[in-house]
Amino acid sequence: xxxxxxxxxxxxxxxxxxxxxxxxxxxxxxxxxxxxxxxxxxxxxxxxxxxxxxxxxxxxxxxxxxxxxxxxxxxxxxxxxxxxxxxxxxxxxxxxxxxxxxxxxxxxxxxxxxxxxxxxxxxxxxxxxxxxxxxxxxxxxxxxxxxxxxxxxxxxxxxxxxxxxxxxxxxxxxxxxxxxxxxxxxxxxxxxxxxxxxxxxxxxxxxxxxxxxxxxxxxxxxxxxxxxxxxxxxxxxxxxxxxxxx
Amino acid sequence: xxxxxxxxxxxxxxxxxxxxxxxxxxxxxxxxxxxxxxxxxxxxxxxxxxxxxxxxxxxxxxxxxxxxxxxxxxxxxxxxxxxxxxxxxxxxxxxxxxxxxxxxxxxxxxxxxxxxxxxxxxxxxxxxxxxxxxxxxxxxxxxxxxxxxxxxxxxxxxxxxxxxxxxxxxxxxxxxxxxxxxxxxxxxxxxxxxxxxxxxxxxxxxxxxxxxxxxxxxxxxxxxxxxxxxxxxxxxxxxxxxxxxxxxxxxxxxxxxxxxxxxxxxxxxxxxxxxxxxxxxxxxxxxxxxxxxxxxxxxxxxxxxxx
Numbered sequence: 001x002x003x004x005x006x007x008x009x010x011x012x013x014x015x016x017x018x019x020x021x022x023x024x025x026x027x028x029x030x031x032x033x034x035x036x037x038x039x040x041x042x043x044x045x046x047x048x049x050x051x052x053x054x055x056x057x058x059x060x061x062x063x064x065x066x067x068x069x070x071x072x073x074x075x076x077x078x079x080x081x082x083x084x085x086x087x088x089x090x091x092x093x094x095x096x097x098x099x100x101x102x103x104x105x106x107x108x109x110x111x112x113x114x115x116x117x118x119x120x121x122x123x124x125x126x127x128x129x130x131x132x133x134x135x136x137x138x139x140x141x142x143x144x145x146x147x148x149x150x151x152x153x154x155x156x157x158x159x160x161x162x163x164x165x166x167x168x169x170x171x172x173x174x175x176x177x178x179x180x181x182x183x184x185x186x187x188x189x190x191x192x193x194x195x196x197x198x199x200x201x202x203x204x205x206x207x208x209x210x211x212x213x214x215x216x217x218x219x220x221x222x223x224x225x226x227x228x229x230x231x232x233x234x235x236x237x238x239x240x241x242x243x244x245x246x
Numbered sequence: 247x248x249x250x251x252x253x254x255x256x257x258x259x260x261x262x263x264x265x266x267x268x269x270x271x272x273x274x275x276x277x278x279x280x281x282x283x284x285x286x287x288x289x290x291x292x293x294x295x296x297x298x299x300x301x302x303x304x305x306x307x308x309x310x311x312x313x314x315x316x317x318x319x320x321x322x323x324x325x326x327x328x329x330x331x332x333x334x335x336x337x338x339x340x341x342x343x344x345x346x347x348x349x350x351x352x353x354x355x356x357x358x359x360x361x362x363x364x365x366x367x368x369x370x371x372x373x374x375x376x377x378x379x380x381x382x383x384x385x386x387x388x389x390x391x392x393x394x395x396x397x398x399x400x401x402x403x404x405x406x407x408x409x410x411x412x413x414x415x416x417x418x419x420x421x422x423x424x425x426x427x428x429x430x431x432x433x434x435x436x437x438x439x440x441x442x443x444x445x446x447x448x449x450x451x452x453x454x455x456x457x458x459x460x461x462x463x464x465x466x467x468x469x470x471x472x473x474x475x476x477x478x479x480x481x482x483x484x485x486x487x488x489x490x491x492x493x494x495x496x497x498x499x500x501x502x503x504x505x506x507x508x509x510x511x512x513x514x515x516x517x518x519x520x521x522x523x524x525x526x527x528x529x530x531x532x533x534x535x536x537x538x539x540x541x542x543x544x545x546x547x548x549x550x551x552x553x
Binding site: 054056079080082083084085086087089091093094095096097106107110111152155156159 | 447449450452453454455456457458459460463467468471472475
């Protein structure tokens with residue numbers, strides 16, 4: 001393997017919610033153009049870990065570097081980091097007072113300060129890319145769950161992020177809509193986007209992941225390739241988890 | 247669109263002929279309005295023909311612009327005060343939080359009538375004394391710059407501005423009570439705005455921040471537009487209350503419609519006529535206001551409209 005610098009470096013991060021230890025000493029490196037899938041039972045801290053990467057969640061101990069920027073350093077402008085890190089949420093979190101295209105344009109205008117025409121052009125490109133250009137002028141409440149999540153992906157991509165974080169992007173979707181979102185994510189992976197994905201979709205892990213991380217009770221228990229994960233899971237708790245979901 | 251096809255008549259061709267839904271809506275939902283309009287027309291006719299009512303109307307009608315002026319200026323001030331205070335009430339800064347909470351509780355706790363009297367007879371003279379200095383006969387000694395500025399603002403002749411001090415009787419009662427209304431309604435409306443901001447799910451703020459927006463950008467572009475839209479009915483309610491509460495300004499002799507009605511009615515001993523005209527004016531002002539608010543609400547909720 002070629003020697004590379006990781007674009008995301010998580011070192012010994014710990015966090016607790018009151019008495020509950022959400023993360024215990026978690027370390028993880030993610031390299032450019034890599035797709036890392038994080039799996040684990042609910043409450044295992046996988047979403048929390050993802051949200052620490054753009055500091056939507058703070059952490060008490062440890063360090064995180066994103067693209068060389070130290071997140072817990074005082075002089076770090078977190079907004080600059082977040083603009084480079086796209087995030088897709090389980091509940092979509094689209095802005096309901098705006099149409100699909102306005103959703104994709106807003107942050108470009110406000111954060112990137114791009115001229116209006118450019119925002120619109122990029123927004124249309126991104127909506128085209130996620131396969132719903134015809135829904136540009138529709139308010140988000142009128143879209144199906146799958147369409148909403150694809151707009152959310154377009155909204156994040158329009159900022160030209162270096163990294164994309166997916167926090168259970170298909171968990172709130174009806175079964176027949178999961179595929180349309182996963183297809184968009186697979187394409188993104190093929191294009192070489194750096195992605196960290198929390199999901200229960202083992203099919204996606206098998207098809208797109210370079211590495212799979214298994215977490216339980218705030219600890220990283222296993223870090224392996226997808227083929228190893230399914231053929232010879234080493235950890236007892238991982239075996240139990242896989243036996244329940246497969 | 248498939249829904250355009252009428253299920254009973256089976257085609258689009260006869261749809262425009264079918265006024266039954268319209269008529270049903272009119273009777274079931276708008277009868278109150280039709281009744282109101284009919285009553286209104288009756289009173290308008292009386293005011294135009296009856297000589298006593300003509301005189302009553304001419305006397306009171308002068309105050310309408312004052313009533314509207316107090317309402318609109320105080321409401322706009324209250325919105326600004328309300329939004330700023332709402333941010334104070336959700337602030338994590340303990341000083342800002344406690345100061346804004348004290349303000350809200352104080353102004354919500356005192357009757358508006360009392361606040362009006364305090365502003366007219368305590369606060370205004372106090373502030374004027376502070377600006378002009380204790381010796382208010384000649385040159386201002388307190389804050390000469392502000393003194394001159396306010397004197398110019400209220401129209402003291404330019405040649406006198408430098409040599410005289412501001413006197414509290416120079417301040418129009420209208421402006422004395424404007425801040426009483428604005429601060430009282432600002433306190434009420436800060437609670438409305440706070441509830442509105444808190445009604446927007448955490449996910450909206452997180453999504454906005456995850457895109458790199460600052461806290462204030464997220465508030466300005468994502469949270470507040472939705473929050474204000476959600477609290478519009480409550481704001482409209484406050485507007486109507488404020489409009490009606492301007493009648494309290496009559497206690498400090500502001501010549502709005504209630505004051506003029508009392509003056510007219512007691513002078514001529516014509517209470518029924520005066521109160522009829524007064525009620526007529528208030529009812530029409532509030533109805534127009536409510537309809538405006540309803541229109542604004544449907545416009546702002548574009549995403550909930552059927553497309």
